[in-house]
Amino acid sequence: MKLTRRSALTTAAAATVPLIRPARAQAAAIKIGILNDQSGPYTNTGGITSVICAKQALEDFGVSTKGMNVEIVAADHQNKPDLAVSITRQWFDRDGVDVLMDVPTSSVALAVQSVCREKNKVYLNVGAASSALTGAQCSPNFIHWVYDTYMLSKSTGGAMVKAGGDSWYFLTADYAFGKQLQDDTSTLIKAAGGKVLGSAPYPFPGTTDFSSFLVQAQSSGAKVLGLANAGGDTVNSIKQAHEFGLNNSMKLAALLMFITDVHALGLDTAGGLNLTESFYWDLNDKTRAFTNRVKPKTPNNWPNMIHAGCYSATLHYLKTVADMGAAEAKKDGVATVNRMKAIPVEDDCFGKSTIRADGRNMVPAYLFEVKTPAESKGPWDYYKLKVTTPGDEAYRPLADGHCAFIKA
């Protein structure tokens, strides 16, 4: 055989495989698959920082010292439901993945729900917002970790209505998430005696210019502009709202906004906005300690609630696996999720919480006000805490969700 450069490389590569994969027969291997946006509009809100935080959980839990064998794999779903479903199937059928995690973008999150149920795997959603995930589309294999559309609308929307913002106009990303967020917020506004004067559902993704919608909102005479969108869309719409002077005549309600978006907007524009997250790095000593541990690995993108949620969810899953044994945990997704619901959740990021029967993790919701440039003392010093809604009040009551498997 003639030795070409390519065949030499292949041989060399093949020879190293046994070296980097030592036999680990002592424990059944657990595989966690993190599926999120790693190249599109939600890259910074989830992306690689979610993977880094999940790996931090492995380190903090001490998987190697406990003799566990845990591996994390990650993939980019590009916000496409069909792609996400095929990756998920491949992970479950071929690659032996046991847990599906993160999965932002509600349309994608809903699409993989049935796959996880069909294959009886564990599905820990952190990144997606739709409250339908624990409502009409609920599943016994599923836990929703840090937030949902109901909690956002109750915390941010509720505060706005209380402050006198009783007439709303919505700027809505025209897909599962935006519609759900608008519906949840509208219900709340109407219940509080306010009214919704109109909405502009714009195509997602691909809309960059919101000026037409902003002018329509302005002429509607509403007091509040509700932004039922996320990521880059929120950043663009706030930026352009300022340009058109909407911030002088209306109040802006960014119904879903992360610290990463505030960073992108700059405090000049974002200062004074109200928003809701369930995690902030500067909340207490424990959140600061967590952030200091992960910061060196992601210096330009500090953790938001989704990143912290991936840490928290991984940690709690590992506790459950240690409790029931890896072989048992791999066998039955529903049984593992039920065990996760039975064990109280506790970690540095969210403190103590419980997981409700429908899969809702009851972490508290914090209403923050974004600091002005003068108030901010250092890098990423962006939030002032205004109101804390305890976990048992923050989410939709169990009975209102109409989750099918609860009644059964």
Added chain:
Amino acid sequence: MIMIFGIPGPLLFGQLLLGLINGAFYAMLSLGLAVIFGMLNIINFAHGALFMMGAFASWMLLNYVGIGYFPALILAPLLVGIFGIILEKTVISRLYKLDHLYGLLLTFGLSLVIEGLFRNAYGSSGMPYRIPNILQGATNLGFMYMPNYRGWVVLAALVVCLSTWAIIEKTPLGATLRAATENAPLVQAFGVDVPRLITLTYGGGVALAAFAGVLAAPIYSVNPNMGTNFINTVFAVVVIGGMGSIMGSILTGFGLGVVEGLTKVFYPQASATVVFVVMVIVLLVRPRGLFGKAA
């Protein structure tokens, strides 16, 4: 109040104006594409990435060197234009003899690489870029509240578009350029350095994209994906206007901006699709585009 199709008149006028502003971006981007296609026969899919580079160049100039918006309007297109020239010299020039498809694939690949590199370095959330102080604020036009910066964008875009058209259609340089596209060997025989002319044309087209990028920086978030959002629509604009037609792409750019703006009033959900509907209709009726020359 005057009502037009059930919409208050002032609101409709406002939307027409906003449509023109968005059209300005389409016009500038499609103009660059038309110039490059007309002269080089390359379907430049990297145009969106180069537009994004223009916005990033102005952000970098401000944050790393302290150079403000107005100098960046000149400097950023210059820098990105030079980058374009390097691209043309090193890779694109090798494909002139091949089918269009190769150029399309190459530039598409280049755009993925460029965007990937920027995403890797700066993430996807975007960077803040302030509107220059002199253009802050807004003017009340009676029927709408018009941000001064948007007015400036339309003005700048019109000046740049029309001067590009004038250079190509009305000057001796433009005449040589047009002749070189018709019959390169003959023009070369007259002593004109055609390869250099082509390189400079590509650089010029790229500089137009970068100029649009600088104009866009204060309005949209400066992020690696900003070009991708535009480029599909802009290609539709070029196809509707007629591949390679300079004035066609300018007029179609502004026109489609208006069509899109009106759709946003009547049926917002369709605003991303309407341009393609127009494209289908135009291709059915006039396969060469509205302003394309007959074969």
